Amino acid sequence: MAQDSFVRVWWGDIRGAFGLLTRLPLGGPGRGAAGCWAWPVAGALVGALAAAAGWGALWAGLPPGWAAALALAVQAAATGALHEDGLADTFDGLMGGRDPARRLEIMRDSRIGTFGALALMLVILARWSALVVLLPVAPLAVIGIAALSRACMAVLMAALPPARLDGLSRLIGRPSAAAAALAVGVGGALALVSLPDVRALPVVLIALAGMLLALGRWARARIGGQTGDILGAAQQLAEALALGIIVAAP
Numbered sequence: 108m109a110q111d112s113f114v115r116v117w118w119g120d121i122r123g124a125f126g127l128l129t130r131l132p133l134g135g136p137g138r139g140a141a142g143c144w145a146w147p148v149a150g151a152l153v154g155a156l157a158a159a160a161g162w163g164a165l166w167a168g169l170p171p172g173w174a175a176a177l178a179l180a181v182q183a184a185a186t187g188a189l190h191e192d193g194l195a196d197t198f199d200g201l202m203g204g205r206d207p208a209r210r211l212e213i214m215r216d217s218r219i220g221t222f223g224a225l226a227l228m229l230v231i232l233a234r235w236s237a238l239v240v241l242l243p244v245a246p247l248a249v250i251g252i253a254a255l256s257r258a259c260m261a262v263l264m265a266a267l268p269p270a271r272l273d274g275l276s277r278l279i280g281r282p283s284a285a286a287a288a289l290a291v292g293v294g295g296a297l298a299l300v301s302l303p304d305v306r307a308l309p310v311v312l313i314a315l316a317g318m319l320l321a322l323g324r325w326a327r328a329r330i331g332g333q334t335g336d337i338l339g340a341a342q343q344l345a346e347a348l349a350l351g352i353i354v355a356a357p
Contacts, residue, residue, distance in 0.1 A: 124149040127279065128257065130187040139279035143261035143286050147254035147294035150342075154253025157182045158246040165243055175238035178249065179231065193339015194230060195223030200336065201329045210329055211271060214336050230347050237350035244303065248353055251294075251301030255311070256345035258294030260338040261287040263319055270332035307356040311349045318344055 116138070123137010124145035131152070137145075161178035165171065183191060200214030202222040213220070219227070241248055265287035282290075295312070299305055319341060326337045 120145040121148055125152075128189065129153060129185050131185055140261075140264060140282040141280060141286055143264070143282045144289040144293055146257040146261055146290055147297055150257035150294070151250050151254040151297050153182055153185045154250040156185055157253070158242070158249040161238065161242040161249070162246045171239045171243055172235075174242050175235045178238055178242065179235060182253070190339040190342040191227060191231070193336040194343040195219050195227045196336040197223075197326075197340035198226035199223035201325060207270070207330045211334070214330075214334060230343050233347040234343075234350055237347070237354045240354045241350065245353075247301040248303055248350075251298035252346055252349045252353065254297035255294035255315070255349060256342045258287075258290040259315055259319055259341045259345040261290035263323055263333055263341045264338055266319075267323055267327060267333040267337075268331070270326070270330040270334050270337075302353060304353075304356055307353055310356070311352050314348055314352055315345050318348055 119135065120137050120142030122133060122135030123139070123142045125131055126134025126137065127139075128146060128149045129152075157178040160181040161174040164174035164177045169177075196214045196216075199216075199220040199222050200210045203213050203220065204210035238249070261282055265282045265284055269281070295308070298308055298311070302308060322337070322341055322344065323333070326333055330337075
C-alpha cells in the first residue's frame, strides 16, 4: 500500500514537472515546488527531443549549423519558449527601473526591451555555437545538460524568497533544501551518464554554483527575491555555460 502511494507521488511529480515546464501533452497536477526533483526529468526529455532533431538533421546531410538551429527550435517549441522569455524579462527588469516595484512591472510587460533582446541573442548564440561543435560528436550531452540546468532552477527557488505577492513562483510554493538537493542529484546523475567526459562535471557544477550565486545576489538586490522569470534566466544561463564548458574541455 505504501509502495503504491510512493509510486503515485513519484509519477504525479513527473507529470507536474511536464505540466509546469513544457508544452508536451504529458502534464498533470503535481505537488508544485515540492516535486522539483522531477524538473530535471522533464528537462532530459526536452533535451532528448532536441538531440534527436539535431542528430537527425546531421544524418540527413544538413550542416552542423542547421542541426544546432533545429535543436534550439525544438527545445523552444517543447517549452513554449518559457525560459527564453524569462531570460529576456529578467534582463529588461533587473537592468531597468528605479525601484523594485518598477522593475517587477517591467518584467511583467510582454514587450521586449533592448537589454532583454541583447541577452536573448547572446545566450542563444552561445548555445548555438556550442551545439555546432557538440552535436556531431556527443549529442547525448545535450540531454544531461538540459536536465542539470532545470535543477539550477530548484536551487535558486529554494535559496531566495518570492519577490511578488502573486505570480507563479509563489503559487507553486518554495522547495525545501532537501528537495532542491534531490533535484541536483537527479540532474547530476543524468549529466554523469550522458557527458562525453565525466571529468568535466565537477567543473560544470562549480561554474553553475558561481552563476547561481551571482544571479541570486543580483536578483535579491534589485527586486528582493526570485520570480518565474529569474528561474527561467537561471536555466538559460546554466545551459549556455555548461555547454560551453563541455565543448572547451580537452
